[in-house]
Amino acid sequence: MKVLVTAKRVVDYNVSIRVLSDNSGVDLNNVKMSVNPFDEIAIEEAVRLKEAGKVEEVIVLSIGTSASQEQIRTCLALGADRGILIETDVEVQPLAIAKCIKAIIDKEQPSLIITGKQAIDGDNSQTGQMVAALAGLAQATFASKIELNEDTATVTREIDGGLEVITVKLPAVVTTDLRLNEPRYASLPNIMKAKKKPVEVLTPEDLGVDVTPRVKTLKVTPPAERKAGIIVETVEALVDKLKNEAKVIS
Amino acid sequence: MNFEYSSQQVSIQQAIEKICASFDADYWLARDRDGVFPNEFVAAITAGGWLGIAMPEAYGGAGLGITETAIMAHTIARSGAGMTGASAVHLNLFGPNPIVVFGTEDQKQRFLPPLIQGQDRACFGVTEPDAGLNTTQLVTRAVRDGDHYVINGRKLWTTTAQTANKILLIVRTTALADCKKPTEGLSLFYTDLNRESIEVRGIEKMGRKAVDSNALFIDNLIVPIEDRIGEEGLGWKYLLHGLNPERILIAAEAVGLGQAALARASQYAKERVVFNRSIGKNQGIQHPLAVNWMELEAAQLMVQKAASLYDAGKPCGAEANSAKYLAAEAGLSACQRAVLTHGGMGYAKEYHVERYLREIMIPVIAPISQELIKSFIAEQVLGQDKSY
Ligand SMILES: Cc1cc2nc3c(=O)[nH]c(=O)nc-3n(C[C@H](O)[C@H](O)[C@H](O)COP(=O)(O)OP(=O)(O)OC[C@H]3O[C@@H](n4cnc5c(N)ncnc54)[C@H](O)[C@@H]3O)c2cc1C
Numbered sequence: 001m002k003v004l005v006t007a008k009r010v011v012d013y014n015v016s017i018r019v020l021s022d023n024s025g026v027d028l029n030n031v032k033m034s035v036n037p038f039d040e041i042a043i044e045e046a047v048r049l050k051e052a053g054k055v056e057e058v059i060v061l062s063i064g065t066s067a068s069q070e071q072i073r074t075c076l077a078l079g080a081d082r083g084i085l086i087e088t089d090v091e092v093q094p095l096a097i098a099k100c101i102k103a104i105i106d107k108e109q110p111s112l113i114i115t116g117k118q119a120i121d122g123d124n125s126q127t128g129q130m131v132a133a134l135a136g137l138a139q140a141t142f143a144s145k146i147e148l149n150e151d152t153a154t155v156t157r158e159i160d161g162g163l164e165v166i167t168v169k170l171p172a173v174v175t176t177d178l179r180l181n182e183p184r185y186a187s188l189p190n191i192m193k194a195k196k197k198p199v200e201v202l203t204p205e206d207l208g209v210d211v212t213p214r215v216k217t218l219k220v221t222p223p224a225e226r227k228a229g230i231i232v233e234t235v236e237a238l239v240d241k242l243k244n245e246a247k248v249i250s
Numbered sequence: 251m252n253f254e255y256s257s258q259q260v261s262i263q264q265a266i267e268k269i270c271a272s273f274d275a276d277y278w279l280a281r282d283r284d285g286v287f288p289n290e291f292v293a294a295i296t297a298g299g300w301l302g303i304a305m306p307e308a309y310g311g312a313g314l315g316i317t318e319t320a321i322m323a324h325t326i327a328r329s330g331a332g333m334t335g336a337s338a339v340h341l342n343l344f345g346p347n348p349i350v351v352f353g354t355e356d357q358k359q360r361f362l363p364p365l366i367q368g369q370d371r372a373c374f375g376v377t378e379p380d381a382g383l384n385t386t387q388l389v390t391r392a393v394r395d396g397d398h399y400v401i402n403g404r405k406l407w408t409t410t411a412q413t414a415n416k417i418l419l420i421v422r423t424t425a426l427a428d429c430k431k432p433t434e435g436l437s438l439f440y441t442d443l444n445r446e447s448i449e450v451r452g453i454e455k456m457g458r459k460a461v462d463s464n465a466l467f468i469d470n471l472i473v474p475i476e477d478r479i480g481e482e483g484l485g486w487k488y489l490l491h492g493l494n495p496e497r498i499l500i501a502a503e504a505v506g507l508g509q510a511a512l513a514r515a516s517q518y519a520k521e522r523v524v525f526n527r528s529i530g531k532n533q534g535i536q537h538p539l540a541v542n543w544m545e546l547e548a549a550q551l552m553v554q555k556a557a558s559l560y561d562a563g564k565p566c567g568a569e570a571n572s573a574k575y576l577a578a579e580a581g582l583s584a585c586q587r588a589v590l591t592h593g594g595m596g597y598a599k600e601y602h603v604e605r606y607l608r609e610i611m612i613p614v615i616a617p618i619s620q621e622l623i624k625s626f627i628a629e630q631v632l633g634q635d636k637s638y
Binding site: 034069070074077185191194 | 262
């Protein structure tokens with residue numbers, strides 16, 4: 001069985017981002033870039049399935065500038081077998097990304113596609129769902145547990161107010177939630193092995209995909225700064241403020 | 251000329267950052283307090299295969315260069331692990347290099363895999379109480395007796411000798427009086443740190459409490475010939491081979507620690523409000539931090555230059571020494587400034603920067619002093635008369 005996982009290059013979650021002074025976007029100059037953390041969880045899950053003998057090959061796919069090779073190498077060091085980069089300098093949006101992934105699904109015929117539930121840059125949470133729709137596959141989003149059976153997968157989903165267990169027919173698209181697993185660190189021997197693993201570079205044109213943005217960003221602004229808090233002397237004062245000032249209790 | 255890390259180098263940096271993220275400032279503060287060796291940290295580094303970064307692939311290492319090793323050392327120090335984290339693994343990284351370059355096949359088979367797997371821990375016995383920076387004046391003696399040597403003498407500052415089971419030892423095999431030059435008659439051994447013949451006494455010191463440095467009293471230590479690296483009498487040449495990488499690594503650590511201090515200072519300057527505004531709004535506070543940044547970046551470039559020359563097999567003495575000098579100056583200046591930026595809190599342990607200031611003194615002092623680097627550059631690069 002083949003698994004396809006995605007790895008988006010995003011600003012590292014530890015970086016406190018800065019909005020450009022012309023409000024056109026976020027300053028990416030000299031900023032540390034990493035694999036989207038939810039994608040890391042996807043890679044980890046695929047690698048664990050492989051280690052458990054349920055999967056033969058893990059393919060990692062990234063769509064973005066040539067710099068995304070870095071993230072592919074990181075995933076190869078975490079245990080993926082080979083990489084595919086769809087290289088484009090266009091700022092790709094969820095629909096374009098989903099179309100690219102669909103094209104790779106057609107080409108590679110994986111039995112399972114695991115993506116992050118969202119990328120921490122745009123926080124759109126659209127790609128996995130769009131891929132499933134475009135490819136006509138079952139989907140199980142926000143997974144906190146995946147069990148592979150013969151030709152189905154049993155997935156526990158994190159939903160408002162609890163957990164939902166569903167069974168989907170393979171091939172299926174699963175998107176990862178935070179509690180699915182805890183990704184490992186890349187070990188040095190695996191970083192060395194990653195160097196020798198193949199990475200195929202394609203372009204959207206090669207796949208016949210039009211990645212032209214459909215949505216235009218008008219303005220990016222930083223969130224309002226939080227006001228400093230206050231310290232109240234007594235529980236009574238706190239209750240009074242919550243009741244009468246914040247009006248969050250009555 | 252390329253100033254960017256390759257994707258593999260980025261992977262190395264990020265993997266080390268991830269390991270270090272599990273050992274936060276409070277962990278290192280606690281080690282500074284209790285003086286317990288950071289075993290958990292070393293175990294995590296060992297488990298990732300990192301001790302073998304610069305060791306040949308044939309013996310289980312990764313076969314990478316000093317460039318990558320310096321990235322690793324820099325990343326450890328910069329995470330806030332400082333010299334405590336860096337020194338805890340430092341010696342295993344490049345210390346065994348004389349074995350790699352000058353050892354026999356049998357020695358490599360015997361010595362390298364256990365070092366890479368973390369079963370063996372090595373320490374480095376060069377400095378002596380009566381020789382100082384004039385290393386060739388060392389007096390610890392090895393006398394040949396059939397198939398072994400008998401060693402007697404003293405070593406000073408030997409780091410990690412409390413936990414190490416192996417020691418790389420440079421000693422005299424021919425008395426100074428019988429040598430044409432002081433650099434002759436020295437030999438290198440890599441052998442068991444036999445505690446029946448070596449008394450290890452910890453030195454109470456200014457910082458890096460959790461990684462011990464010691465005085466060694468060596469009394470009739472028996473060392474088999476098989477543990478001599480290379481030929482008898484050529485130890486100095488073998489030792490010199492490792493000096494440049496050693497300086498590059500320590501420089502990378504100094505830059506990393508300076509950057510850790512600067513990050514804390516910048517954060518504090520933004521947050522601390524006095525006279526109704528953050529102290530960082532004053533140029534008197536922000537300008538020195540900007541200077542620290544520039545100095546650290548420049549030192550880092552020299553580290554990278556020295557490392558890439560070494561990896562390319564080119565002479566790098568001037569660059570490696572300059573890197574050590576510049577990194578120590580930049581690191582010291584940043585750590586000092588970080589304490590000052592914190593005002594009174596800079597003196598409180600819980601703000602961490604006073605610990606950094608105590609630790610940054612190590613790369614200023616060792617493995618070679620700033621004075622001797624200046625003498626070296628004046629002599630070797632500028633053609634001045636030898637002054638020492
Ligand atoms: C924490 C720590 C860990 C260490 N770990 C190890 C280790 O693991 N193994 C090991 O072998 N050593 C180790 N050392 C020792 C270290 O390498 C030496 O301390 C260092 O090389 C300086 O030697 P010294 O202390 O004998 O100084 P000295 O040679 O006594 O010098 C004292 C001062 O005089 C100056 N000076 C001397 N001669 C001249 C001159 N001609 N011109 C101008 N100035 C001069 C020096 O620059 C220095 O400032 C460690 C040291 C420290 C502090």
